[in-house]
Amino acid sequence: xxxxxxxxxxxxxxxxxxxxxxxxxxxxxxxxxxxxxxxxxxxxxxxxxxxxxxxxxxxxxxxxxxxxxxxxxxxxxxxxxxxxxxxxxxxxxxxxxxxxxxxxxxxxxxxxxxxxxxxxxxxxxxxxxxxxxxxxxxxxxxxxxxxxxxxxxxxxxxxxxxxxxxxxxxxxxxxxxxxxxxxxxxxxxxxxxxxxxxxxxxxxxxxxxxxxxxxxxxxxxxxxxxxxxxxxxxxxxxxxxxxxxxxxxxxxxxxxxxxxxxxxxxx
Amino acid sequence: xxxxxxxxxxxxxxxxxxxxxxxxxxxxxxxxxxxxxxxxxxxxxxxxxxxxxxxxxxxxxxxxxxxxxxxxxxxxxxxxxxxxxxxxxxxxxxxxxxxxxxxxxxxxxxxxxxxxxxxxxxxxxxxxxxxxxxxxxxxxxxxxxxxxxxxxxxxxxxxxxxxxxxxxxxxxxxxxxxxxxxxxxxxxxxxxxxxxxxxxxxxxxxxxxxxxxxxxxxxxxxxxxxxxxxxxxxxxxxxxxxxxxxxxxxxxxxxxxxxxxxxxxxxxxxxxxxxxxxxxxxxxxxxxxxxxxxxxxxxxxxxxxxxxxxxxxxxxxxxxxxxxxxxxxxxxxxxxxxxxxxxxxxxxxxxxxxxxxxxxxxxxxxxxxxxxxxxxxx
Amino acid sequence: xxxxxxxxxxxxxxxxxxxxxxxxxxxxxxxxxxxxxxxxxxxxxxxxxxxxxxxxxxxxxxxxxxxxxxxxxxxxxxxxxxxxxxxxxxxxxxxxxxxxxxxxxxxxxxxxxxxxxxxxxxxxxxxxxxxxxxxxxxxxxxxxxxxxxxxxxxxxxxxxxxxxxxxxxxxxxxxxxxxxxxxxxxxxxxxxxxxxxxxxxxxxxxxxxxxxxxxxxxxxxxxxxxxxxxxxxxxxxxxxxxxxxxxxxxxxxxxxxxxxxxxxxxxxxxxxxxxxxxxxxxxxxxxxxxxxxxxxxxxxxxxxxxxxxxxxxxxxxxxxxxxxxxxxxxxx
Numbered sequence: 001x002x003x004x005x006x007x008x009x010x011x012x013x014x015x016x017x018x019x020x021x022x023x024x025x026x027x028x029x030x031x032x033x034x035x036x037x038x039x040x041x042x043x044x045x046x047x048x049x050x051x052x053x054x055x056x057x058x059x060x061x062x063x064x065x066x067x068x069x070x071x072x073x074x075x076x077x078x079x080x081x082x083x084x085x086x087x088x089x090x091x092x093x094x095x096x097x098x099x100x101x102x103x104x105x106x107x108x109x110x111x112x113x114x115x116x117x118x119x120x121x122x123x124x125x126x127x128x129x130x131x132x133x134x135x136x137x138x139x140x141x142x143x144x145x146x147x148x149x150x151x152x153x154x155x156x157x158x159x160x161x162x163x164x165x166x167x168x169x170x171x172x173x174x175x176x177x178x179x180x181x182x183x184x185x186x187x188x189x190x191x192x193x194x195x196x197x198x199x200x201x202x203x204x205x206x207x208x209x210x211x212x213x214x215x216x217x218x219x220x221x222x223x224x225x226x227x228x229x230x231x232x233x234x235x236x237x238x239x240x241x242x243x244x245x246x247x248x249x250x251x252x253x254x255x256x257x258x259x260x261x262x263x264x265x266x267x
Numbered sequence: 268x269x270x271x272x273x274x275x276x277x278x279x280x281x282x283x284x285x286x287x288x289x290x291x292x293x294x295x296x297x298x299x300x301x302x303x304x305x306x307x308x309x310x311x312x313x314x315x316x317x318x319x320x321x322x323x324x325x326x327x328x329x330x331x332x333x334x335x336x337x338x339x340x341x342x343x344x345x346x347x348x349x350x351x352x353x354x355x356x357x358x359x360x361x362x363x364x365x366x367x368x369x370x371x372x373x374x375x376x377x378x379x380x381x382x383x384x385x386x387x388x389x390x391x392x393x394x395x396x397x398x399x400x401x402x403x404x405x406x407x408x409x410x411x412x413x414x415x416x417x418x419x420x421x422x423x424x425x426x427x428x429x430x431x432x433x434x435x436x437x438x439x440x441x442x443x444x445x446x447x448x449x450x451x452x453x454x455x456x457x458x459x460x461x462x463x464x465x466x467x468x469x470x471x472x473x474x475x476x477x478x479x480x481x482x483x484x485x486x487x488x489x490x491x492x493x494x495x496x497x498x499x500x501x502x503x504x505x506x507x508x509x510x511x512x513x514x515x516x517x518x519x520x521x522x523x524x525x526x527x528x529x530x531x532x533x534x535x536x537x538x539x540x541x542x543x544x545x546x547x548x549x550x551x552x553x554x555x556x557x558x559x560x561x562x563x564x565x566x567x568x569x570x571x572x573x574x575x576x577x578x579x580x581x582x583x584x585x586x587x588x589x590x591x592x593x594x595x596x597x598x599x600x601x602x603x604x605x606x607x608x609x610x611x612x613x614x615x616x617x618x619x620x621x622x623x624x625x626x627x628x629x630x631x632x633x634x635x636x637x638x639x640x641x642x643x644x645x
Numbered sequence: 646x647x648x649x650x651x652x653x654x655x656x657x658x659x660x661x662x663x664x665x666x667x668x669x670x671x672x673x674x675x676x677x678x679x680x681x682x683x684x685x686x687x688x689x690x691x692x693x694x695x696x697x698x699x700x701x702x703x704x705x706x707x708x709x710x711x712x713x714x715x716x717x718x719x720x721x722x723x724x725x726x727x728x729x730x731x732x733x734x735x736x737x738x739x740x741x742x743x744x745x746x747x748x749x750x751x752x753x754x755x756x757x758x759x760x761x762x763x764x765x766x767x768x769x770x771x772x773x774x775x776x777x778x779x780x781x782x783x784x785x786x787x788x789x790x791x792x793x794x795x796x797x798x799x800x801x802x803x804x805x806x807x808x809x810x811x812x813x814x815x816x817x818x819x820x821x822x823x824x825x826x827x828x829x830x831x832x833x834x835x836x837x838x839x840x841x842x843x844x845x846x847x848x849x850x851x852x853x854x855x856x857x858x859x860x861x862x863x864x865x866x867x868x869x870x871x872x873x874x875x876x877x878x879x880x881x882x883x884x885x886x887x888x889x890x891x892x893x894x895x896x897x898x899x900x901x902x903x904x905x906x907x908x909x910x911x912x913x914x915x916x917x918x919x920x921x922x923x924x925x926x927x928x929x930x931x932x933x934x935x936x937x938x939x940x941x942x943x944x945x946x947x948x949x950x951x952x953x954x955x956x957x958x959x960x961x962x963x964x965x966x967x968x969x970x971x972x973x974x975x976x977x
Contacts, residue, residue: 016925016947017788025792074278095765096756129787130906131768133756140760145725145837148753161841166749167901169846175838185907192286195279195316195329202275227765230782231795235932241953243944249958253966256938256956257974263953265915265936266974267858267883532943539944 001056001155002115003045006103006122006138007038007075009068013127019234034071037123039078041183043190045121046079048153057081059110059117063091063102069206076201077193083206084110090211093222100137101220105213107142117178119160124149124182135182145175149184269561276335283339286315287346295347295471299616302470304427308350313383317343321358323365326377333568337513341561344517345524348620349471351514353385356423356472359507359628360386363432363448366506367491367499372450376430384429388507389419389477390500396421397633399434399500400443404479406435411486413437413449415457415479421627425475426460429453432503433477434496446496450488457482468619508628509567509581512588515624516560519592522599522617523553529603529612540602549602553595560588579641586634589624596621650802652685655740656708657731659748660691660699665706667854668746668810673707675773675813676744680709682775685741688712689822690734692727694720700824707819712738712827722750723840728757729831735762740803742781747807755807765798767806780804789906790929810854811912811933851885851901853909858884858917859934861904863927864891865920865941865960872897874964875919881971887911889927905930920960923948940964 011017011030020026034042042058049056060080062068065087072083086106094102111117120142125132132148139146151170152163155177164171165184193201211217218224242259246252260266272280290311298305312318320336322328331339344351357380364376380386395402404417415435419425431451438445451458457480464474491499527550530541540546563584570577596618600607607614625631654676658669676687689708691700693715700713714730731754735743743758745751747769759766767783774782776797783796783806798804853859860882862875872892879886887904888897904911906926912933919940921927928951931937939952940960949955956963 011788013789013926014924017791019792025788027788097759097763097765100760127789129768129785130789131756131766132752133759133766133768136753136756137760140757146753147838148724149749166843167847168850169844171843172841173838174841179838192311192315193282194314195320198279198282199275199329202278225765226759226763226801227767227796227798229794230776230797232787233793235786235790235793238932238951238953241937241949241951241955243949243955243957245944245957249956249962250966252956252958253963254970256954256963257967257970259954260915260936260938261974263936265858266971267914531945 001049001052001054001118003049003056003058004107004110004117004120005038005042005045005058005060005075005080006120006134007042007060007062007071008035008123008126009033009062009064009071010035010126010128019232023232025232032067032071034074035123035126037125037127037183037185039123039190040185041121041123041181042075042079043188044150044153044183044186045119046191048155049079059084059114061086061103061106061110063087063094063099063106072206073201073204074193076204077198078191083204084209085206086209086213088211090214090217090221093225094220095225095227096131096133096137097226098220098224099134100141101216101224102214103134103138104141105215106209109209109213119155119177120144120180122180122182124184132182135180139180142178142180144179146180146182147173147175148182150181151184151186153181269558270334270338270341270565272335272338273332276331276338280338280342282315283317283342286311286317287342291343291346291350295350296613296616299349299470300610302465304473305350305471308471309353312350312354318354318357318383318385319381320354321361322377322380326373327381328377333572334565337564337568340510340513341517341520344514345521347471348514348518348617349469351517352469352472353424355507355510355514356388357386358510359388359503360424360428360430360432362503362506363388363490363499364450366502367448367495368450372488372490376450379429385424385427387422387424387428387431387477388503389422389425389431389433391419391421393418393420397630400446400497402434402436402446404433404435405439406437406447406449406484408437408486409483412483413486413489415449415451415482415484417479419477419479420462421464421474422477423472423474425477426463426473431458431477432490433479434500435479437493441494443497444494446500447493448490448496448499449484450490451482451484455482455484467622468616469623504629505578505581506571508585508634509564509571509577511624511628512560512564512567512584515585515588515592515621516557516564518617518621518624519553519557519560519588519595522592522596522614523550523557525613525617526550526553526599526602529606533604546602549598553598556591556595560584560591563587579638582629582634582637582641585624585628586631586638589621590631592621593618593625650739650741652680652683653738653740654680654685654687655735655738655743655803656687656689657743657745657751657754658689658691658699658703659746659751660693660696663695663698665691665699665703666746666748668748668751668808670703670706670815671810671813672744672746672808673703673819674816675808677707677816677819679742679773679775679781683779686710687822688738688740690714690731692719692730694718704822704824705819707816708822710822711824713824714827714829716828718831721840721843723836723838724750724753724757725836725838726831728754728761729835730829731758732761733829734827735803742804742806745805745807747809752807755805759805762801762803762805764801764803764805767796767798767804770806770808771812781806786929789925790932791925809910811910847899847901849899849901853885853887853902853904853911856885856911856913858882858915859887859904859911859913860884860917860919861887861889861921862892862897862919863889863921865922866892866897867920867961869895869897871961874961874968878917878964878968878971881968881975884913884915887916889921889924918948918952919964921948922946923951
């Protein structure tokens with residue numbers, strides 16, 4: 001099987017983001033990591049190839065800045081075989097549709113070399129903007145089926161059969177290959193990179209693609225974006241509340257209950 | 268992190284931190300109580316390749332500098348000292364072969380480690396601790412074999428090792444010059460292990476007796492040559508003891524971090540006790556000691572990597588770091604107050620773990636002798 | 646699509662068990678507000694089988710017209726089918742905007758429509774407004790809600806958006822609209838993925854989004870045994886039990902109690918956070934609450950930055966007293 005994984009490099013999502021002095025979110029100092037859902041997708045793809053045990057390979061593709069090479073290397077250490085970075089100033093400011101177009105063109109280029117991809121994995125959303133659109137937009141561009149929020153996957157007879165997580169349980173969804181799968185959190189964690197794989201990954205080449213791959217340059221980047229951000233700001237800070245710390249926890253509790261009763265929030 | 272390490276090592280450090288945080292730190296609490304060998308933790312560590320960090324690149328190792336490895340080792344020690352000791356002791360068991368073995372022997376032991384096996388170094392005997400020359404294990408040449416007889420004790424990894432480097436007297440009349448070292452693989456008839464020690468600390472590390480009863484070892488398993496054993500052992504310890512300084516530093520670092528975290532939460536006299544200068548000064552003392560210990564370890568390891576003499580620096584690193592670790596872990600218990608004395612809190616374990624580092628791989632008293640000799644000269 | 650559309654807003658109403666889901670009823674309000682400003686209409690679209698009741702309900706919640714696409718073929722949800730039906734409705738009605746409730750399925754349908762119409766799609770919208778050019782300004786959260794961004798789809802039409810549950814208040818007395826039936830067929834080849842089965846594993850329905858009072862527990866509760874205090878207080882106050890990820894991963898409570906970025910975004914009148922430190926992913930789920938009370942041992946816990954009342958103390962000691970007091974108050 002020929003598998004593609006699309007990843008995004010994002011700021012570590014456990015770190016709170018504030019506005020910087022330049023009027024943009026201050027994310028420069030925050031460690032950049034592979035989007036969590038993409039790591040789940042990679043683990044799922046890796047387990048799938050291992051179970052098939054037929055030489056299936058995973059190509060990892062990222063649309064991002066040069067620094068994203070580090071994330072790609074990390075992917076090579078935990079299941080990725082090849083890594084490609086699509087990087088160009090012309091891509092900046094793309095909306096999900098634009099990203100999907102870039103991915104589509106990159107995929108066309110990769111398929112020239114590698115043949116058609118059977119499965120295209122991606123995380124269900126990125127933790128920075130949490131739009132959750134790119135997978136669906138990509139499937140639309142490629143004309144394939146798409147299954148979202150996947151937590152388990154099997155393939156048989158040219159079809160993908162996925163377990164789609166829902167609020168109260170799951171659905172079993174099926175679609176023909178090739179298809180796009182967006183992955184939620186399965187009940188296993190991504191593997192640790194072995195020292196050997198990590199070091200070998202550092203030595204592997206990251207192939208870079210630039211705007212030369214685009215079939216319609218006007219449709220991507222800021223110029224091609226259908227939706228744009230006109231303002232970025234911090235949400236209003238909640239006015240500081242009251243802290244209670246009496247002699248005993250019991251007294252604190254009573255004081256708090258009195259305040260809540262006063263505020264009429266106890267229903 | 269104060270080790271100056273390569274970019275690759277910085278990358279690996281994040282992975283090792285993750286691993287230790289998720290798979291080692293909390294889990295070892297229970298294993299410390301029971302003294303049970305945490306097989307699954309070691310299995311996972313081996314999957315990751317942590318057991319092969321010191322193996323030279325030409326024999327399948329990752330090709331990191333010693334200081335790079337120290338950064339990773341300290342991280343493991345922070346999570347659990349016994350865990351780090353096990354890993355490190357495999358390195359100890361491999362060193363004699365790397366120092367004095369022939370190509371075949373080196374390939375053999377490195378292969379075992381890379382494939383997930385453990386090694387052990389067997390010098391100590393009930394009557395030969397600080398005075399290894401008083402050892403009584405013998406090795407009698409018989410045709411193309413040596414027959415070993417004797418008892419080794421306090422051998423780290425004794426019960427789990429796939430190979431042992433064992434010292435034995437080939438010529439009793441020559442004293443230390445009659446001591447030789449043999450590479451003995453697990454399963455060799457006449458080699459057995461037993462009497463696992465029920466230890467005060469590093470309880471996730473296996474320590475036991477190694478018994479030789481007419482154990483026949485092929486002559487080609489002799490390391491270096493007859494009479495070379497003592498020299499190889501001393502060279503081995505010269506190197507290995509720096510690693511014990513590294514693990515000590517990790518224990519101390521953990522103790523300090525736990526103390527700081529606790530003092531931020533513990534409220535007495537109306538505020539978190541970390542706000543009191545007395546506590547802050549205790550933390551400063553800890554930080555000063557830890558940093559100095561760490562740099563001493565880094566320095567000794569750098570000398571090793573550069574092929575420069577390191578005997579004195581290695582002794583200093585281990586002696587200094589282990590003494591400081593004992594002080595720091597004791598102080599950490601003090602800072603926790605009554606709670607520190609309870610097994611429910613993490614610091615009493617650190618104190619129990621730290622103690623052995625003042626004793627093994629050259630007691631700190633012996634290291635004073637080594638340091639004095641290397642300082643005063645003739 | 647270019648700007649030849651009407652000033653109407655199409656609102657997709659998701660239906661579950663014969664009734665419109667909560668967020669779908671809420672998003673009629675912002676649709677109404679914007680349509681009124683532009684003298685347009687709010688057209689709701691309901692798809693399914695046997696949806697007469699649902700459509701009627703929607704008619705009284707702010708829609709001028711409710712298009713009911715009622716057919717056995719749509720008895721079960723299918724992304725391709727439902728998106729195709731909506732696409733056909735969009736072609737017909739030419740709305741200038743399409744609002745979709747931000748449920749899991751809604752978040753799949755929206756970008757599919759955006760792709761079909763080569764237009765923009767805003768996700769997880771928490772507020773709407775109009776700019777000088779008559780475009781809708783969608784306020785969306787970034788970085789787990791620590792930053793907000795106003796997004797505009799200036800030229801492409803329709804403007805598509807998924808709106809967050811609990812961010813908008815359902816209209817109370819709206820003018821009643823009319824329900825019209827519409828027959829729409831979807832070509833077989835439009836269906837790319839099919840659902841073989843739908844399984845409900847979690848039997849206890851937990852309605853965090855509707856809850857007026859939520860009592861939530863986090864890692865600080867320490868154990869499943871202690872977590873029972875959270876459940877008890879919730880019960881006495883007539884509230885719903887919430888939890889953070891650590892509490893769920895430790896198995897103290899099922900995952901449909903999760904509040905936060907990966908769980909539910911809530912907006913109750915009262916939110917009591919017990920032993921919760923206030924990680925960004927959790928805070929982003931609760932800032933819509935009217936009144937937040939937090940109990941935590943660590944006075945520097947981030948949860949206190951959003952709490953109206955913060956109790957610095959041990960939840961295990963504080964909760965029993967609160968439960969006692971709550972019983973007394975309820976008995977009066």
